[in-house]
Amino acid sequence: MAKNITNPEKDFAKWYQDVIREAELADSAPVRGCMIIRPYGYSIWENIQASLDASFKETGHKNAYFPLLIPESFIKREAQHVEGFAPELAIVTHGGGKKLEEPLVIRPTSETIINHMFSKWINSYRDLPMLLNQWANVVRWEMRPRAFLRTTEFLWQEGHTAHANEEEAREETLRMLKVYTDFAMNVAAIPVIPGRKTEREKFAGAVDSYTIEAMMGNGWALQSGTSHYLGTNFARVFDTMYLDSNNEQQFVHQTSWGVSTRLVGAVIMAHGDENGLRLPPKLAPVQVVIVPIARDDSARAEVLTVVDSIRDGLEKKCIRVEVDNRGGISPGFKFNYWEVRGVPLRLEIGPRDLEEGHVMASQRNKPGRDDKFTISLDSLVDSTPGILEKIQNEMLDEAIQKRESRTYSVENLDDFREGIVNKPGFYSVWWDGDSEDEARLQQETKATVRCIPLEQPEGSGKCIVTGRETKTKVILARAY
């Protein structure tokens, strides 16, 4: 059992914080709700960024950067937008030693300032679609911060696009939801459920919001990414119009979509175990760690020669590898040290291995002595990419199984009430309720409608709250 890490079965929230501390992902800041992302944690974020940024560019988007400070009046233009964000705004009232004419809002999101610019840049249907993305920080004064999951300031990417008509904009909304879904599955190894948000849960200012919902280790849901169809809501208040081919003014139809550093929290909570972090190889800052073992100087020299050549070979294959040749620290300590940090593959090389022409290998997703295996020195460098790929797939399979085993179908409210308490997880239920039904359900059970999955079953059934016959199934769960 890992030292200094609470058992997740016993206290999941404490476990989460312990892992963040022990794996050196983040530290708390002097300002409440803010956090310092430490190099190891930031490196995970950089890998997330690199992967998504490539996908955004593949789908035709360009990066830009809009300012942190937004005139307060901008936020107030779109009625629902203000209502949604007003309580959590940080507002700058003074600058240069003087009270400002108009207060400035630190962006909670950039729809308004971007529309301000879109209205200048977009004149003709030939300017469309406009496909932008920005990597930025935003500030939302949330009441209850949690490291990575909900911090006052957080890093994210926000895509903003403008299209000639609803159909294209809706297509874009779903295209980006798919990009997020693929990223979650294939890179983060987190099986998410893509779906639409209910009226109650949708983004302030959107016509429709879509989400990917992930299941965390305690059975709770985490909204891990969102994609919104904004309709012409912002275009109308910012006059974002274009001249169509018939020489008529039209409002643009818009989308916005984002994922944040919350994804780092998702990775921790979806994959972590009682020994700490577990990272899917594609996101791991260190994919392979090599622990050289030697009793004396001559053995060490011999071992290090081999280790160096292995490292060079792996680096040539673009594998992120680290050699832990710290002195005065026992191998056992190092094994645990790297396990807490979630490194997918560890190689141990000592004199005994050299004699036998192999290395000992240990996969983070199968920790402990019993599951160690040997790889011959001859084939090591060539076989490592395949092993990492295998680990990546195994982690996704494990996560899928974990989710399946905690996904339940219930037919009536009583079963749900009992289930959500005794067996936290995703509850797939027939649903025909409205916002008030949702509010009531949340009051009673703390659970919410996480999403209306895009993939719907055949047939119909009776709504769990209204009893009406419906063709719609939703996912109910407790959420972060």
Added chain:
RNA sequence: CGGGGCGUGGCGCAGUUCGGUAGCGCACCUGCUUUGGGAGCAGGGGGUCGCCGGUUCAAAUCCGGCCGCCCCGACCA
């Protein structure tokens, strides 16, 4: 903002009941011995006890006020 808990070396805590000038574990530094699952011994450095005020010969400890943090809820990426 409601409920609960807590502020004492970097981290985790004891000491507060019953005032007497600060201690333990881990971490850190030095040396020697060690190194295949969190090494051992010896020596060492580091704390105006959250802040302000009061009582007292004397306050981590008692009294008054303030501040902050964490966890649980409502809100959210």
